[in-house]
Amino acid sequence: MPAAMRSARRSVIPGFGLSLGFTILYLSLIVLIPLSAVFVRTLAEPSAIVETALAPRALAAYRLSFGASALAAAVNAVFGLLIAWVLVRYDFPLKRIVSAMVDLPFALPTAVAGIALTALYSSNGWIGQFLAPLGLKLAYTPAGVVIALVFIGLPFVVRSVEPVLADLGRDVEEASASLGASRVTTFRRVVLPAIAPALLTGFALAFARGIGEYGSVIFIAGNMPYESEIAPLLIITQLEQYDYAGATAIACVMLVASFAMLLAINLLQIATRKRMQG
């Protein structure tokens, strides 16, 4: 008998079997068994992987989904760090409201974000009308996908970096300054390395969310095959054509990508925690 089980049984707090049993049952019924269906179905019809999931149209969709997510996450890494820095280090009017607003993309339904962004960036929208004369068309292009993913991903970076930045002792920066380093050098050589794992975590979270994002993207992307069609939309297209094997094969590819990201994020978070404690 493992020691852990014995100590659980000896505990005076009741309900171990009930709570753990219910947790595992509910987790299996809602999440694990349904998710396993994707892999079981794909293995049952492996030809669909080659026919649909690795077909040129699917490859173009992955390229767009991954490329736009990476670009948007990179934009968010820069501006998310800037916003976290400003929120932690400076005081300005309405700071609390600004801080609360950062979480808007978490709270706003994605479809609402999608149609709002499309309205802003279409050629007669508040922003689009200034870009159109310059020959810049953002709505209904791959650039629109990036804009939607920047909106969706921003809070991930800010909320990952903020606590680490707040926790960072001023003493190392003072030491750096007293040794003659400029503010820029101190930031680059002292602050940035300390927050790097948190920043990477935020980037990875935003990237992972971007890969699977659907609601905010489909309104502003042109949804043209090979050009502005994201991978989740391709799954829906396959479903509408009753190609369940094809849809499942693409879903399988995306799930594998999500699990790889989840693993990377977990490792990054462990690194961040170590950095914060050490």
Added chain:
Amino acid sequence: MIEEAKPVPHSADATSEPAWARRLLIGAALGFLLIFLALPLLAVFSEAFRRGAAAFAEALAEPDARAAMRLTLMVAAISVPLNCVFGVAAAWAITKFDFRGKGLLVTLIDLPFSVSPVVAGLIYILIFGANGWFGPFLRDHGIQIVFAVPGIVLATVFVTFPFVARELIPLMAEQGRDDEEAARSLGASGFSTFFRVTLPNIRWGLLYGVLLCNARAMGEFGAVSVVSGHIRGETNTLPLHVEILYNEYNFVAAFATASLLAGLALVTLVLKSVLEWRYDLRGQGH
């Protein structure tokens, strides 16, 4: 310590930026937030009232809009309590006891956040759809799950699965087991220990999790879109109703419906911030 008297660089200056740089950075941050967050929110309300308040009210009074509101409320009323019970049970098991595989369990609970909403919908079609595992059985017994309300509930339960658990686990881990052990040693039953000791300790964290869970449940689009039959007045939630109206170029009605959801998001943000300031809760993000 001979040089102790020598004035070191003013410490405030040494670790902060000149005023112009501070203003520049604050300006850049606020400018980015204005363009990417504030303008989309303003656009929703501006478009909703483009034809005036009467058109706005008319769009929301429409029977299909009413049916969408009812369905959205119903789906949230089922899925939020389910995930709430699960969240409490999972946090109880994970924080009050030691067992092997705890880290794995915590990771698995977070899994739905890493799955694309579209895949979240697809998995239920693979199980309950006409060609799914239980498809023939369900057809023979006249039960419809996907392209009907039960499928919408299932998909919503999946995407909102981790919210309550992931707020409660760190909170209850921090509170430890002393209170419960004390209550037990004083003769309290398991139930009264939970309801009179644990629950009061975690109520604000629980409320916080429920708040986020509810916002996502009412706003979910991708997963619900896959399993909904898109039948107006029957299997359309509010976000799906927004999409249909938008695709019909009925922009005023689409944005009017969207403004309801945006209002819900703002209320959520306000309550969330109040809970964070008052009770020093910090969300675990998504």
